[in-house]
Amino acid sequence: MDLKYLARGAAAFLVVGAMTGCNSGAESGSVSVEVRAMTPGAQGGPYEVKVRGSDGELVNSREVSVGSTYVIEDVPYGWVSVEATSGCTVENELTSESPTMRMIIEADNCTLAD
Secondary structure, three states: OOHHHHHHHHHHHHHHHHHOOOOOOOOEEEEEEEEEEOOOOOOOOOEEEEEEOOOOOEEEEEEEOOOOEEEEEEEEOEEEEEEEOOOOEEEEEEOOOOOEEEEEEEOOEEEEEO
16 A cells, blocks of 8 residues: 555544534533512512623623513523522532523522532
């Protein structure tokens, strides 16, 4: 076998590998926020929910009403905080082993769920 053909085959293999993205996969996860009940005495309007990344920068913000669930995709891995106008804030770390986070707002309580 000619060495030129062998070298060309190896080069083609490397190019194909680079084009297909031989990386470890996605570097982001998702956060969902579910509002089950408003705080007693609240006006009944939606909650303003803010998702902040590990650097404190705002990743996404949205109003969420009772009975709805809001999902935010492409949240970078690292420590993430979710704040709601009800006064609730939760934090959790998104990793490749645990790429999702779920916050449940139920009246005065905010909890993290699996």
